[in-house]
Structures are given as C-alpha cells and as structure tokens.
Amino acid sequence: MTRQGRPRALASRSGAFAWGAAKVLATAFVTFLGLLLVTFVIGRLVPVDPVLAVVGDRAPASTYQRVYLELGLDKPLYTQFWMYLTDIFRGDFGESVLTKRPVLQDIARVFPATLELATSGVLIGTLLGIPLGVLAAVRQGGISDQIVRVIGLIGYSAPIFWLALLGLLVFYANLGWVSGPGRVDISYEYDFTATTGILLLDTAMQGRWGAFGNVFSHLALPASLLGYFSMAYISRMTRSFMLTEMAQEYVIAARVKGVPEWRIIWIHALKNAAVPLITVIVLSYMNLLEGSVLTETVFAWPGLGMYLTNSLQNADMNAVLGCTLLIGTSFVALNLISDLLYRLLDPRVRRRA
Amino acid sequence: MTVAPPAPHGASRREWLLSEQPASRRQARLGQAYRTWLAFRANPLAMVGLAIIVVLILVAIFANLIAPYDPLIGGDLRTERLLAPSLDHLMGTDDQARDIFSRLVHGSRLTLMVVALVAVIATPIGLAVGTTAGYFGGWVDTVLMRVTDVFLAFPRLILALAFVAALGPGIENAIIAIAITSWPPYARLARAETMTIRDSDYISAIRLQGASAPRIIWGHVVPLCTSSVIVRVTFDMAGIILTAAGLGFIGLGAQPPQPEWGAMIAAGRRFLIDQWWVATMPGLAIFTVSLGFNFLGDGLRDVLDPKAAK
Numbered sequence: 001m002t003r004q005g006r007p008r009a010l011a012s013r014s015g016a017f018a019w020g021a022a023k024v025l026a027t028a029f030v031t032f033l034g035l036l037l038v039t040f041v042i043g044r045l046v047p048v049d050p051v052l053a054v055v056g057d058r059a060p061a062s063t064y065q066r067v068y069l070e071l072g073l074d075k076p077l078y079t080q081f082w083m084y085l086t087d088i089f090r091g092d093f094g095e096s097v098l099t100k101r102p103v104l105q106d107i108a109r110v111f112p113a114t115l116e117l118a119t120s121g122v123l124i125g126t127l128l129g130i131p132l133g134v135l136a137a138v139r140q141g142g143i144s145d146q147i148v149r150v151i152g153l154i155g156y157s158a159p160i161f162w163l164a165l166l167g168l169l170v171f172y173a174n175l176g177w178v179s180g181p182g183r184v185d186i187s188y189e190y191d192f193t194a195t196t197g198i199l200l201l202d203t204a205m206q207g208r209w210g211a212f213g214n215v216f217s218h219l220a221l222p223a224s225l226l227g228y229f230s231m232a233y234i235s236r237m238t239r240s241f242m243l244t245e246m247a248q249e250y251v252i253a254a255r256v257k258g259v260p261e262w263r264i265i266w267i268h269a270l271k272n273a274a275v276p277l278i279t280v281i282v283l284s285y286m287n288l289l290e291g292s293v294l295t296e297t298v299f300a301w302p303g304l305g306m307y308l309t310n311s312l313q314n315a316d317m318n319a320v321l322g323c324t325l326l327i328g329t330s331f332v333a334l335n336l337i338s339d340l341l342y343r344l345l346d347p348r349v350r351r352r353a
Numbered sequence: 354m355t356v357a358p359p360a361p362h363g364a365s366r367r368e369w370l371l372s373e374q375p376a377s378r379r380q381a382r383l384g385q386a387y388r389t390w391l392a393f394r395a396n397p398l399a400m401v402g403l404a405i406i407v408v409l410i411l412v413a414i415f416a417n418l419i420a421p422y423d424p425l426i427g428g429d430l431r432t433e434r435l436l437a438p439s440l441d442h443l444m445g446t447d448d449q450a451r452d453i454f455s456r457l458v459h460g461s462r463l464t465l466m467v468v469a470l471v472a473v474i475a476t477p478i479g480l481a482v483g484t485t486a487g488y489f490g491g492w493v494d495t496v497l498m499r500v501t502d503v504f505l506a507f508p509r510l511i512l513a514l515a516f517v518a519a520l521g522p523g524i525e526n527a528i529i530a531i532a533i534t535s536w537p538p539y540a541r542l543a544r545a546e547t548m549t550i551r552d553s554d555y556i557s558a559i560r561l562q563g564a565s566a567p568r569i570i571w572g573h574v575v576p577l578c579t580s581s582v583i584v585r586v587t588f589d590m591a592g593i594i595l596t597a598a599g600l601g602f603i604g605l606g607a608q609p610p611q612p613e614w615g616a617m618i619a620a621g622r623r624f625l626i627d628q629w630w631v632a633t634m635p636g637l638a639i640f641t642v643s644l645g646f647n648f649l650g651d652g653l654r655d656v657l658d659p660k661a662a663k
Contacts, residue, residue, distance in 0.1 A: 034503030045519040157643035159598050162618055162636030173626045290508035294599050309603055312518050324515040328507045
C-alpha cells in the first residue's frame with residue numbers, strides 16, 4: 001500500500017460503514033411502515049362496526065352518519081391508512097375503551113414495570129449464562145455441559161406460565177421465601193414516590209430501604225423465572241460460540257506461546273465470542289418482553305403484559321394494537337441496535353459492508 | 354432398465370438394504386433411509402422423543418377407549434369436586450368434578466390437531482413465498498423478503514394475540530393466527546435453498562425446453578426444498594404447542610368446556626395452593642409433549658445435518 005493510498009482506504013472504509021448503517025436504517029424504517037400496515041389491517045379485520053363502538057346501537061341515523069364521515073370510513077382504504085399513519089406519528093394511538101384514557105398514556109404508565117422485570121431477567125440470564133456456557137464448552141461432555149443441556153431442554157419445553165405457577169406454589173405458598181403477586185405491598189405503597197417507575201431505583205434513591213426490600217422480594221421470583229429462560233438460551237449459544245473459537249488457530253498459537261489456559265479461555269476466546277453474543281443477548285431481551293405477557297398475568301405484575309391481556313379479554317382493540325405496535329417497534333429498534341453494534345465491533349463485518 | 358431385485362427375506366433383507374452396489378433406484382433410496390434410521394436409532398434421547406410422540410398419537414386415536422370418564426360431563430358436584438389423585442381418579446378431579454386424566458387424554462387430540470394444521474397451513478405458504486423470491490430474484494425477492502421481515506419483526510405470541518383478538522377467540526382462529534405467524538422462517542429457508550438450485554444445469558435445461566416459471570418452481574424447485582423445510586417444521590413443533598397453550602391460558606384459544614391443556618392450567622389457577630393437581634397436571638402434559646418434539650428435532654438434525662452434530 002502506498003503512502004497516499006492508506007488514508008484513502010481508511011476513508012472509504014468508514015464511508016462503507018456509514019453506507020451500510022444507512023442501508024440498515026432504511027430497512028428498519030420500511031419494516032416499521034410494514035408493522036403499521038399489519039396493525040392497520042388487523043384493526044380492519046375486527047368484526048365490530050367502529051361507528052357503533054363510538055355512538056352505541058341506539059344512536060339516531062343522523063349521528064351514525066356524522067360519526068361515519070368523521071372516522072373517514074367513506075374514504076378509500078389507502079386514504080384511511082394515511083390518516084392512521086398521521087395519527088400514529090402524532091402519537092395518537094386512540095383511546096382505550098377500558099380506561100377511557102389515551103392508549104399512549106396508559107402504555108407510558110405501565111411500561112416501566114415491564115422494563116424493570118425484563119431487564120432484571122436479562123441481567124440474571126447474562127451473568128449466569130455466559131460463565132456456564134463457557135464452562136460447558138471447555139469441559140465438553142462434563143457435568144457443566146450436562147447442566148447446560150438440561151437447563152436448555154427445560155427452558156425450551158416448559159410453558160413459562162406453568163413454571164411461574166409452580167414457582168408461586170413452592171417458593172411463596174410453601175416455603176415463604178418471597179412475596180406473592182404484585183410489585184409492592186400496600187403498606188409500603190405510599191412510603192415512596194414512583195418518579196422513574198422503576199421501583200428498585202426509586203426506593204434506593206429515596207433511601208427507603210424497607211420498601212426496597214419489599215420491592216426486591218416481589219421482584220425476585222418473576223425476575224429469576226425470566227432469568228432462567230434467558231439463561232437457557234444464552235448459555236447454549238455461549239457454549240456453541242466458544243466451541244468454535246476454541247478450535248481456532250490463534251488458540252493453538254497462544255497455547256504454544258505458553259499463555260495460561262484461563263487467559264486463553266476468558267480473555268482471548270471469550271472476547272472473540274462476545275461479538276455474536278451481543279446479538280444473542282439482545283434477542284433474549286426481546287424474548288423476555290414477549291415472555292412477560294404470559295408471566296405478568298400470573299404474578300399480577302402491573303406491566304405491559306397485564307395491560308395487554310386485560311385489553312384482549314375486553315376486546316379493547318385500540319389498546320391491543322397500541323401494545324402490539326409498541327412491542328413490534330421495540331423489536332425493530334433492538335434489532336437495529338444489535339446490527340449497528342455488530343458492525344461497529346466486528347472489523348470483518350465492517351470491511352464487508 | 355434394471356431387473357427387479359429378488360424379494361428379500363429375513364437376514365438377507367438387511368444385507369440387501371446396506372448393499373454398496375444397489376441394483377435399482379428403489380434399493381438405493383430404501384438403503385439410504387435404512388442407514389438414516391440406524392443413525393437415528395443410536396441416539397437414545399431421539400428414540401425417547403419418538404416414543405413420546407408415538408404414545409401421544411396412539412392416545413389421541415384411542416382416546417375414547419383410554420379415558421375412564423367423560424371429558425366434558427363431570428360427576429356428582431357435591432361429592433366429587435376437586436378430589437386428590439387416587440386410584441379412581443389418577444390425576445384427581447377439577448372444580449366441575451371432571452376427571453383430569455380423561456380430560457388430558459382427550460386434550461391430546463386438540464394438541465395434535467393444532468400442530469398438524471399449523472404445519473399444513475404454514476409450510477406451503479413458506480415454500481411458495483421462499484421459492485418464488487429465490488427463483489425470480491430482483492425486486493420480487495426484495496418485496497417478498499421485506500414482507501417476511503415485517504412478520505418476523507413481531508414477536509410470534511404478540512402477533513398471534515392481536516390476530517385472535519380481531520378474529521375472535523376460538524381454537525380455529527388460534528390455529529390460523531399461529532400459522533400466519535409461523536411461515537416466515539420457512540420462507541427464509543426455502544429462499545436460501547432455491548438460490549443454490551436456481552442456476553444449476555438441469556434447471557437451465559428445463560428452461561430451454563420452454564417450461565414456464567410456475568412449472569419449474571412447483572415441479573423442480575419445491576421438491577428439493579421440501580425436506581429441509583419439513584425438518585425445520587419439526588423443530589418448531591414444540592414452539593407451536595407452547596404458543597397454542599399460551600393462547601389457551603390467556604383465554605383466547607380453545608373455549609371451555611374443551612379440554613385444551615393451556616386453558617385447563619388457567620382454570621386450575623384459582624385452586625393452585627390447596628388443590629395443586631388441577632393446574633399442575635396439564636402443565637406436565639404440555640411439558641412432556643414439547644420435550645418429546647425437542648428430542649425428536651435434535652435427533653433429526655444430528656442425523657440429517659452432520660455438520661451441526663457436536
């Protein structure tokens with residue numbers, strides 16, 4: 001490479017990254033529009049007359065006609081879709097029939113609870129899953145390998161809501177180790193103010209340690225449960241990434257050089273396995289958002305999942321579609337983030353882009 | 354033309370199957386299948402999985418003979434409600450005085466029906482979308498794959514929930530919803546397979562003979578993609594069962610009094626602490642069956658894809 005050639009090559013490489021990132025962003029945006037189209041179509045599939053839902057079945061024909069025009073139902077479908085799009089981009093998800101409040105406000109109120117639960121779950125899963133997966137790969141066929149296998153099989157086969165019920169039965173009803181359903185006991189509910197909505201943070205920042213302990217004992221069981229499912233996935237993937245890395249030539253080279261085995265495993269190989277692991281952790285976070293829908297009802301956890309289930313059982317379509325759209329959008333966003341991180345961290349991907 | 358091989362008997366049948374020089378296409382194919390079976394049989398977990406699935410199918414077929422009680426009509430509400438497991442009622446009774454074991458036995462029919470129908474609906478959609486996208490390439494590919502990505506962007510359960518909420522609860526709508534959310538991975542797979550086949554010589558040969566695109570896709574591309582897609586569907590069956598059970602648990606799948614396992618767990622929640630068996634037994638059934646499908650899937654992958662076997 002000549003002296004002038006070098007900076008140009010570097011410039012074109014970062015240019016390639018920008019171009020690749022732009023392409024990923026554009027794709028994510030198109031996918032987002034597609035999500036909107038799907039929720040729009042689902043909204044039209046509902047066999048309930050939207051006008052009747054607004055005016056009731058005893059309204060005079062003139063009122064019916066007025067609302068019919070107001071809702072734009074006389075316009076062609078593509079115009080209706082456009083109206084739907086502009087509403088969504090203005091942050092108007094419609095009003096919940098159940099709570100009589102705008103759906104977006106409702107979601108903003110319940111989302112921190114789900115965020116706290118899913119984040120604790122993924123933290124537990126990552127902190128336990130990665131070391132377990134590494135051990136399983138290093139001692140292939142050993143005890144830790146068998147443990148990873150069994151944990152994975154249970155995690156892939158057991159219904160999450162059933163394990164949640166069993167957990168409540170054993171750890172709450174029989175052993176009394178943890179608190180039961182809900183996020184916090186009534187006696188502690190007014191002991192602190194929920195500023196962020198993430199109760200562990202709120203209680204800790206306000207120094208209400210009694211309330212903190214109570215919140216923690218409520219969170220422990222559902223978070224460990226979600227953490228288990230996340231650990232099942234993360235440990236299995238860590239194992240397979242580590243097996244690939246440990247068979248690479250640089251590992252042999254390091255061994256020949258006399259690098260201690262623990263350093264090869266935990267520093268050299270794990271560092272290389274970390275890049276695909278990021279995608280796995282993000283994916284597992286998304287799975288937990290989904291899993292929370294089924295667990296929250298069991299634990300009476302007032303988050304997005306319980307809000308969605310309540311709305312479903314009451315055919316509150318605005319709320320259902322709002323939640324669907326929000327969860328779909330967070331999926332697209334998380335995918336985007338993991339894709340961009342991957343490009344930033346792995347020089348091989350950067351060069352190919 | 355080969356002469357029909359002599360009808361094999363006894364021990365020679367094994368030799369005939371394992372012959373290194375098969376005399377006919379049929380012998381070669383049967384031999385290949387036999388070797389796959391031998392490899393599969395060597396995997397104990399896969400055989401356990403197969404046994405679980407076979408038992409499930411037999412139970413579903415002979416449900417009327419196996420179940421000692423009626424699954425829908427309970428016994429005496431005054432004396433037979435919420436009985437603990439005993440010899441009379443192997444898994445106890447529920448709050449309607451119905452025998453839980455009998456309900457589980459009949460519920461196996463619903464579970465099998467869901468799995469089979471989802472596979473029958475989702476596989477052709479995935480194959481059609483994937484092979485079309487892969488064969489034509491260009492903007493057809495771009496559009497179809499964007500659509501696939503949109504469906505992949507939704508978490509499966511959430512999208513299924515939204516569809517069922519719109520269509521109305523019930524097992525038929527649950528099946529449709531799960532099928533709508535299951536096809537995208539099959540489309541991805543079929544597309545990848547098609548792109549490797551698309552430029553091979555025999556496809557060019559048929560094209561030169563003037564075969565139309567649909568004819569090439571359905572007659573010559575689809576048959577080659579089907580087997581890998583079917584293996585993939587087998588992996589997904591545990592997931593399909595769990596999604597269906599989740600829908601039933603929330604109350605959007607099979608409606609009472611149908612003995613659907615997920616709905617049975619939901620019904621048992623109220624009695625969890627004092628009558629644990631009402632909610633626990635159906636969960637055990639779901640767990641066993643998904644475990645069976647997972648074992649079977651793992652075994653199949655090891656046999657059919659030696660690269661993944663580690």
